[in-house]
Amino acid sequence: MSEKAAGKGIRVGRDQSVMDAMEKAIPHWIHEKIDDPSYFGGFRYARNCTCSVCGYEASFEKEKCPHCGTVMQHIKGI
Numbered sequence: 137m138s139e140k141a142a143g144k145g146i147r148v149g150r151d152q153s154v155m156d157a158m159e160k161a162i163p164h165w166i167h168e169k170i171d172d173p174s175y176f177g178g179f180r181y182a183r184n185c186t187c188s189v190c191g192y193e194a195s196f197e198k199e200k201c202p203h204c205g206t207v208m209q210h211i212k213g214i
């Protein structure tokens with residue numbers, strides 16, 4: 137499945153928080169949120185993800201970014 141939210145280049149959150157700062161400091165995969173009313177909360181996360189360091193787009197999470205070689209971290213709550 138390929139899903140591209142129209143015109144959504146989600147990068148910056150609404151409000152700055154500790155979580156936001158952590159997100160920027162720790163390399164991780166960014167999953168795009170997709171509106172889906174059939175899911176709890178009205179959205180789900182895309183399977184494909186983007187490297188927070190170089191912006192490489194992968195079809196699923198890998199241990200390392202194949203583009204920049206950064207070892208990815210898992211952040212609680214994201």
Ligand SMILES: [Zn+2]
Binds near residue numbers: 191203
């Ligand atoms: Zn990368």
